[in-house]
Amino acid sequence: MHYCRVAVKYPGKEGILTYKVGEHVVKRGDLVKVPLGRRKVEGCVVASQLSEDDVREEIAGFQIKEVEEVLPEVMSLTDSELSLYEWMAKYYHYNLGMVIFESLPEIMKRPKKIDLKNGVGKTLPHDLGELQAPIYKDIAARLDRGFDRFYIHGVTGSGKTLVYLNLIRDTLARGKSVLFLLPEINLTPQFTETFLDYVDCPILSYHSGISNSEKFIAWKFLKESPNPVIIMGVRSSVFLPAQNLGLVIVDEEHDSSFKQSDRCPYNGRDVAIKKAQLANCPVIMGSATPSVENYFSFTHNKNLQDHYFTMKERIAGNFPQIELLDARFGGKKLSVDELSLWPFEQRSIDLIKSALDSGEQVLVFVNRLGFANYVQCRACGHKFEDPNTGVALRYFKNKGILSSAHSDFEIPMPEICPSCGNMNLLQKGFGTERLQEVLEQVFPDKRIDRFDRDEIKTLNALTEKLDAFHRGDIDVFVGTQMLSKGHNFKKVNLVLVLGVDSMMNFPDFRAIERTYQTITQILGRAGRYSEEAKVVIQTLVPENKLFSTIKEHSFNGFYEDEISIREFSGFPPFSKLAVIHFNGRFRDKLIEHSVSVANGIKEFCAKNSFKVDVLGPAPASIERRSGQFTWTILLRAEDVAHLHTTLNFFEKNYNRISGISFKIDVDPYHTL
Ligand SMILES: [Zn+2]
CATH class of the missing domain: 3.40.1440 (GIY-YIG endonuclease)
Structure with a gap:
């Protein structure tokens, strides 16, 4: 038997x-x-x-x-492949069977036939530049030496892609495949298009926008074909069964989209590194704004120092000049004219006007959707909230609705206050819709369009919008971060950034890092093709030190400040974090339970002399969702082994209580 x-x-x-x-x-x-x-x-x-x-x-x-x-x-x-899943189950403390089957495509009996895109293998358009060539040579010489980690820190516009492309061609020439990971589905079409010209193998795009048939066929194709191929996709493509993998590239390594938030909360970048290790091939990470943790390890770890490369100059154009605009009223009363421009400063409008007058296009960024962040009754103070989460509803004027960012809840925009009957409802804050409307009023003969999740829901819609902008059918794009990543525009010399203050104030230890990364990505959209580009940032705190490092285009300036704060406060890279989330319908019972778990963990750590900080329990940033409350315990340890042993202890000894569930998040992006 x-x-x-x-x-x-x-x-x-x-x-x-x-x-x-x-x-x-x-x-x-x-x-x-x-x-x-x-x-x-x-x-x-x-x-x-x-x-x-x-x-x-x-x-x-x-x-x-x-x-x-x-x-x-x-x-x-x-x-x-199985070893990768086993590593994930262990590292992320997640059920092995679940992580395997959540990653596999649905098995289809009769999948639709799909033609794979095959590259045409032209010679490269130009040689590597002065900064690119030595980096390429150095890595190329080490392509055959098994697992290794490299980092290319290149400012926006420095030409990382051409370095990648040369290394990819070398790998394919050895008969090996390449896995190329990008943070967002939006970026796949442009990379696929470029790569198809210069490689002579199939390119598989893999992301949430493709059908189950396509996913299954991609999977099956890779299982059956030993020939070299490029897999280009978002984090989930790390699970594709590439045979004979010769190189893994993780572009925009710092991007939070690599982290999955639902189901198994893995980071695609870190899984990709493990995958390269199991396939015994090199992995290259790249970014203009390295994550603080990666920059720290590549510059501090002696074994990695000659694996870190930097390109500090653009191949063409220049860095934009940065102007900070103080958006504080300073107590003064705004005139009717000024009010009608809000939230734009007069100076911003003047700059937009002169750019448009000289036939240029303009980009405007804000990190929020909709017309207003929340609506409140001026008479009684009633706020419109999502009953599932208690979070304020956002106003979408075009659709005439108030809608929740955290659940499906939405209602028509009321005309009167439901609690006092007053008709005077205040709209607070602003998003893309509001900026579009103000600009349409100021520039009635210009075409102002939006580029955000609300307006663009498919990859086709995205491509069409971008094409329209490139053709000059749109004068001003008002967009969210979606617009900040990777896209380049020839006729843009002016970029405006609004709403950065709310990003900086987000209650999380990575808030400043994320703000820095976002603004730097946005700066990357300006001046690729000119010497005189300008980026205007409207802020309530122009004196914040972050802005002076941004103005100087100094990654080191930002990093030195940030790393000393991290060291002082004991956050990564000086520690490893894990969060345990507890969910339950009854708040008191949930709190009592999380307190007792936290105490049990503290006792265990004390007994074993583990240096693990047990912080909390504390309510999650959104404590209530659809009738479920969430409380969290944050574990912080200098020694990663202590962290995992503590989590193992917790899982092994956990006494399940009816009505309460838990979820572990290792290396969380948000600590609450
Ligand atoms: Zn009221």
Whole structure:
């Protein structure tokens, strides 16, 4: 009698169960269907060929069931694929069967046929520049030496892509495949297009915008074809079964979109590094604004110092000049004219006017959607809130609704206050819609369009909008961060940035880092093709030191300030973090429970002399969602091993209470 262990697709503590193999033939990595209680679930074999002796302890006292079905072998995982999932399950403290099946495409019996895009393999348009060439040479010489980490820190416009492209071509020439990760689906079309010209292999784009058929076919194609291919996609493409992987590239490594927030909260960048290690190939990370943690490790770790490369100049154009505009009223009463321009300063409007008059286009950034951030009754102070979360509703004027950013809740914009009947409803704050409306009033003969999630919902819509802008059919783009990443515009010499203050004030230890990264990305949109570009930042705190480092285009200036704050406050890279979220319907019971868990963890750490700070429990930043409350415990440790041992202790000894669930987030992006 043979046995096997199966990671079952079923959430719960016991993720790996033992089954009899029966008449089937199974090996590690095979996908199977197995009975679980009264149901039948999918699973992945993690150990096979086990004898009675091997499993005696784990089967004692149980009636062991038999594997029912082995799924088509084309979907079986290789040892290195399964090892990646096993690493994730361990590192992120997540159920192995769940992480496997959440990543696999749906198995389709009759997938639609899809043509793969194949590159045409032209010669590169120009040679590498003075700054690019030595970096390329250095990395190229180490492409065959197995796993290694490299970092290319190149300012926006320094030509990282051409360095990547040369290294990709070298890798393909060796008959090996390349995994190229990008933070956002928006960026895939332009990279795919460029790469198709200069490589002679298929390029697989993989992101949420493609159908299940396409996902399944991509998967199957990779399983069956040993030929070199480029996989280009967002974080989930890290799971694609590339054979013979020769190079992994993670572009815009710092971007928070690499972190998944629902289900298994993994960071695609970090999983990609692990994947490269398992495939024994190099990984290159790149960014104009390295994450503080990566910059720290590449400049402090002696083994990595000659793996970090920097390009501080643009290949063409110049850095934009930066002007800070003080947006404080200073107590003065605004004139009717000034009020009609709000939230724009008069100076901003003047600059836009002169840019438009000379036939240029203008970009305006704000990090918020809609018309107003919230609506409040002027008479009684009533605020319109999402009953599910208690968070203020945002006003969308075009749709005439108040809508929640955190649930599906929306209502028509009321005409009178439901609590006092007054008609005077104040609209507070601003988003893209408001800026568009103000500009349309000031420049009635110009075409002002929006570029945000509200306006653009598909990849096609995105491409069309960008094309229209490139053609000159749009004079001013008002956009969110969506516009700040990667896109370049020839006729843009003026960029305005509004609303940065709310980003800086976000209650999180990475708030300043994120603001710095966002503004730097935005600066990257200006002056690619000219010597006289200008970026205007409206802020309530122009004296903040962050702005002087931004003005000087000094990453080091920002970094030195930030790293000393991190060291002082004990946040990453000086510690490792994990958050445990507790969810429950009854607030008092939830708080009591989280307090007792926190105490248990503290005791455990004290007993083992672990230096782990147990902070909280504290309410999550949005404490209530759809009737569920969330409280969190933050664990912080200098020694990552202590952190994981503590989490293991917690999981192993956790006494489940009915009505309360928990979720662990290792390396969280948000600590609340
Ligand atoms: Zn009222």
